[in-house]
Amino acid sequence: MRVVIAEDSGILRDGLTYLLTDRGHRVLAAVADPEALRAAVDEHRPDIAVIDIRMPPTYTDEGLRAALAVRAAHPGTPVLLFSQYVETRYAAQLLAGGADGVGYLLKDRVAEVSEFVDALTRVAGGATVLDPEVVTQLLAGGRGAEELTGLSVRERAVLGLMAEGRSNVAIAAALFLSVGAVEKHITSIFGKLDLPPSETDHRRVLAVLRHLQSEH
Template sequence: MRVMLADDAVLFREGMARVLTDVGFTVTGQAGDGAALLGLVRADPPDVAVIDLRMPPGFSAEGIDTAAAIRATVPGIGLMLLSQYVEVHHALRLMTEFDGGVGYLLKDRVSDLVAFGTDVRKVAGGATVIDPELVARLVARRRELDPLDKLTDRERAVLALMAQGLSNAAVAADLYLAIKTVEAHVTSIFSKLGLVQHDREHRRVLAVLTFLRA
């Protein structure tokens, strides 16, 4: 399996090349920044590219931007991002903007040669590989940010029908509930979502928007 590498730290890049060679890969190119890697990929596409997340010139998100450019140019290439940092927003971008064949590992994982080689092969084969620590952060973030977790199952059902444009009377008929019961559920939904008393219909719209975003 053919692999290309991009990392501005020469010693780390050379060490990674040695690691991948030892576990059966053929390293066909190395680069110190995203632009150089993109040129190598376009000239001779590998099976997978292993890319540092933070590279020159800005040391912010150059790696994932390069990955996006590679995916747009050669869709079949696997893309493995490496980072020293747990950056949940980048992991979310990989999972939502890329259609498989991507990975995000912390550089500490590279010390486990067999596991690292296995993960790179999985990405080359179209799988998504996310570091366990990042997965834990993603789950925690969802729990922190999802306001619908506060709702009961019945309240979720009421809100789902509200999102379809149903009035309280129509929701009551659909769920075989009394209208007053539905009104009580709606009031509870507003309270749990932090929608303060203002304009009842305005709060209804905000509640539906919260449901759709979640």
């Protein structure tokens, strides 16, 4: 993959560059601020951009807004947000603008390098990859915390894995359930969130994200 990295921490920026290069990928640019990110994407047209959310000058949501700008200037460019924080203000807007090739992972929840590289590969290929905590907070922001109480603990776990783009078989394996049980949970989730069911995993993710956007 041809990758552009935007991360204000020099240690993390160099670390990501080394890890990806060591695995055969090309890091075309590794920058520290949103302006440099946009310039790098304009110049290189990468296969994917890895973007931290809190960057100069205010260290709030510059990365998210830069991701929106990148997608506006170059529609369909895959972006993987990689942050310590969940920022919902622009996240739903980014996802609703087209969830194909969008990822949002939390740094402290990625335990293995292989998990990160796998997510990067999937997002570059057009998948949607979201950390379950991101999904939970988007749901809370979109529908109110009281609506989350309508989902059982198991349904929340299934929803999180759905949002990661996992198939029913993969969800069943992760949660030690039968595929039939997973299908029943998914049907219940769609019913509680007033979403039409779909046979396609990716469309299920898009349906959830569209619904979240409609509530903002």
